[in-house]
Amino acid sequence: MNQDEAWGTAGTIEDVSGQVAIVGVGDAIYQRASGKNGVELAIEATERALADSGLAPGDIDGIMVTPYMGAQLDADAYRAHFGTEQEIWMSNEGGAMTWAATAPAVAAAAIREGKASAILNLFAVDWFSQKGSDSDEGPGKFHGQERMKANFELPHGWFPQPVYFATIARRHMWQYGTREEDLGALAVTCRRHANGHPDAITRDRTLSLDEYLARPMMVDPLRMEDCCLISDGGGAYIMTSVERARDLAKPLVVVEGVSDGYSNSGAYWSQQGNFTASPQVYSAPKAFEMAGLVPSDVDVLTLYDPFSIVALMQIEDMGFCEKGGASEFVAGTNLQYDSPGLAYNTHGGLLSHAYVLGISHVNEIVRQLRGEAANQVSDANVGVYGGYTGHMASTLILKSGS
Amino acid sequence: MSQAPLPETDWDLTRPFWQAAKESEFVMPRCAGCERYVWYPEEQCPHCGAGDVLWVQVEGRGLLFSWAEVRHPLHPPYKNQLPYITGIVALEVDPRVHYVTRIVECTTSELAIEMPMEVVYRELSFHEVEGAVVAPVFRPVA
Numbered sequence: 001m002n003q004d005e006a007w008g009t010a011g012t013i014e015d016v017s018g019q020v021a022i023v024g025v026g027d028a029i030y031q032r033a034s035g036k037n038g039v040e041l042a043i044e045a046t047e048r049a050l051a052d053s054g055l056a057p058g059d060i061d062g063i064m065v066t067p068y069m070g071a072q073l074d075a076d077a078y079r080a081h082f083g084t085e086q087e088i089w090m091s092n093e094g095g096a097m098t099w100a101a102t103a104p105a106v107a108a109a110a111i112r113e114g115k116a117s118a119i120l121n122l123f124a125v126d127w128f129s130q131k132g133s134d135s136d137e138g139p140g141k142f143h144g145q146e147r148m149k150a151n152f153e154l155p156h157g158w159f160p161q162p163v164y165f166a167t168i169a170r171r172h173m174w175q176y177g178t179r180e181e182d183l184g185a186l187a188v189t190c191r192r193h194a195n196g197h198p199d200a201i202t203r204d205r206t207l208s209l210d211e212y213l214a215r216p217m218m219v220d221p222l223r224m225e226d227c228c229l230i231s232d233g234g235g236a237y238i239m240t241s242v243e244r245a246r247d248l249a250k251p252l253v254v255v256e257g258v259s260d261g262y263s264n265s266g267a268y269w270s271q272q273g274n275f276t277a278s279p280q281v282y283s284a285p286k287a288f289e290m291a292g293l294v295p296s297d298v299d300v301l302t303l304y305d306p307f308s309i310v311a312l313m314q315i316e317d318m319g320f321c322e323k324g325g326a327s328e329f330v331a332g333t334n335l336q337y338d339s340p341g342l343a344y345n346t347h348g349g350l351l352s353h354a355y356v357l358g359i360s361h362v363n364e365i366v367r368q369l370r371g372e373a374a375n376q377v378s379d380a381n382v383g384v385y386g387g388y389t390g391h392m393a394s395t396l397i398l399k400s401g402s
Numbered sequence: 403m404s405q406a407p408l409p410e411t412d413w414d415l416t417r418p419f420w421q422a423a424k425e426s427e428f429v430m431p432r433c434a435g436c437e438r439y440v441w442y443p444e445e446q447c448p449h450c451g452a453g454d455v456l457w458v459q460v461e462g463r464g465l466l467f468s469w470a471e472v473r474h475p476l477h478p479p480y481k482n483q484l485p486y487i488t489g490i491v492a493l494e495v496d497p498r499v500h501y502v503t504r505i506v507e508c509t510t511s512e513l514a515i516e517m518p519m520e521v522v523y524r525e526l527s528f529h530e531v532e533g534a535v536v537a538p539v540f541r542p543v544a
Contacts, residue, residue, distance in 0.1 A: 140477070148442040151416050154407035155526055155537055157472060157480050157488040158502045166470035167489055174468070174515040220471040220510065268442065270490055270502045275468070 007273035008282040011260035016108040017290050020255045021245035024053025024238035025363035029354040031201045033129040034232035041124035041234035042073040043081050049236040054249035055118055057082035062116025064094020064103050073122060089116040096123035096357035098387035101396035105258040107239045123359040124234025162227050164269040165307040166219040172276040176324035183308040184212040187225040187351055189335045194348030197374040201229055202352040226308040228350035235359030251370045252401025257291030259283045263391040279393035280317035280386055287395035295319045299380040300368045301342055302361035304388045305349045314386045337375040346375045361385050369400040406531045407479050415443050418457040426523045428462035428538050431455045441499045462521025462538060464491040467500060471510050479528035491519045491540045504539040518543040
C-alpha cells in the first residue's frame with residue numbers, strides 16, 4: 001500500500017487538559033500464582049492506591065473497569081469489602097491497555113458533570129494462576145476463538161500473538177533496516193530497570209545485549225526476551241479534580257493530554273493497511289496538541305510493550321524519532337533512566353516488570369513525576385504513556401503540577 | 403485447554419473456500435459491484451456497501467509479504483510440526499489481500515521478503531486433534 005494514504009483516524013476525545021489529577025497509585029504484583037483471584041488482586045491494588053492518596057475508602061464515588069477482560073470490582077463488591085455505604089458511579093471505559101490512557105478523559109467528564117468526585121480506575125488479572133486450566137482466559141484464548149482467525153489463521157499456524165509480532169518485526173526489519181540488536185536494546189533496557197525495581201518480577205535476573213543475542217529464537221525473529229511475562233497482578237489509580245488534588249498528600253500530577261487513534265483496516269493484524277506502524281500515528285499528535293507540548297519535552301515514556309517491536313513502532317509513530325529511525329534512537333543505553341536519551345519503561349514494562357497490561361505503566365509515570373520512583377529520572381516533569389491493542393492506540397500525557 | 407486449529411468447513415461464509423481447496427482450486431470472495439476482493443469474507447461488501455460478494459477463482463500467486471519461523475511450542479496442536487514457517491502472501495490479483503499461509507518446501511535461508519510465491523495444496527493435521535483439512539499453502543516459485 002501507499003504509506004502516504006490515510007489508514008487510520010484520530011478519536012474524538014475532547015480537551016481535558018488541566019482538569020484532573022492522578023492522586024493515588026497502587027500495584028499488586030506477583031511473580032507466580034498469587035493464591036488470589038482477580039477481584040482480590042484488584043482490591044489489594046485499590047487498598048494501596050487509597051493509602052498512597054490519603055483518601056478514605058468511603059471517599060471513592062466512582063469506579064472504572066474494563067468489561068472485556070481481567071477482573072471486575074463493582075460497586076457492591078467495593079462497598080462489601082470496605083464496609084462503606086456511598087453511592088458509586090460505575091464506568092466500563094476504564095481498565096488497562098488503551099483504557100489506562102483514556103480513562104482520565106472519561107473521569108474528567110464525570111467530575112465536571114457531578115457524577116463522581118474521586119474515581120478509581122483499576123485492572124487485575126490472575127493469568128499465571130489460570131495457566132493451562134480450563135478456565136484459562138489468558139492472552140491467547142481470546143484470539144484463538146475469534147472466528148475468522150480460527151478459520152484462516154490457526155490452520156496455518158499463525159497463532160498466538162508472538163507469531164503476529166514476529167511477522168511484523170521481520171517486515172519492519174526489511175522495510176527500515178531495524179536489527180535484532182535494536183529489539184535487544186529495548187529488552188535489555190527493560191531488564192536493567194526491573195533489576196532496580198523492588199516490585200519487578202525479573203528483579204533478580206540480569207540480561208546483557210550479548211546474552212540477549214545468544215538466546216534462542218522463540219519465533220524467529222523474536223526471542224523469549226522480546227515477549228511479555230505472564231503473571232498475576234493488578235494496578236489501580238485514583239483521579240480527582242486538580243483543585244481537590246492540591247489538598248491531598250502527594251505532589252500534584254496533572255493530566256494534560258489524552259487521545260486515541262484507530263486503524264481503518266479492522267481488528268486483524270494480518271489485514272492491517274499499514275502493517276509496520278501503530279495507530280499512535282493518529283493518536284499521539286492529538287494528545288501533544290492538547291497538552292501544548294512536543295515529543296522532545298518528554299522526560300519519561302512508558303509504552304504498552306507486549307513485544308519489543310510494539311514499543312519500537314510506537315516510539316516512531318508518536319514522533320520521538322522519524323519513522324524507521326528507532327534503530328538509532330533506541331540503541332545502546334539511550335533509553336536507560338540515567339542516560340541522556342529518553343527514559344523508557346523505567347519500571348521494566350511488560351517485558352520485565354509484570355504483565356498487568358499497562359496500568360502499572362501509568363502508575364510508574366506518576367511516581368516518576370513525584371520524584372519517588374525506584375529508577376528515578378532526574379528532573380522528570382513530563383511523562384507519557386502509550387497504549388496499544390493492534391487497531392487502537394491511545395496516549396496519556398501527565399505533567400508535574402505547581 | 404487448546405483451540406483445535408481446523409477450520410469450520412460448514413460455515414456458509416467460508417464453505418466455498420474449503421470446498422474449492424479440496425479440488426485444488428484457490429478462490430477469493432469479490433464484490434460483484436465494485437470488484438474489490440473482500441478478505442476476510444463478509445456477507446456485504448465493506449468497500450462499496452452495495453454489491454453481492456461472490457467467490458471467484460484467482461491465480462494462486464503473490465509476493466512474500468513477511469514470515470516467521472515458529473521454533474517453540476506455543477500452541478499444543480502445532481507441537482508435532484516444529485519448526486514451521488508461517489507468514490503472509492500479498493496476492494498478485496490485489497496485493498491488499500493478505501493471505502495468511504504456511505510456507506512450505508523451503509528453508510528460511512531461501513526466503514526473502516517480496517519474492518514470488520505460488521500455491522500448492524497440502525493436507526494439514528495437528529497433534530492430538532482428530533481430522534485433517536486440505537488447505538492452499540504457498541511455496542517459493544522455483
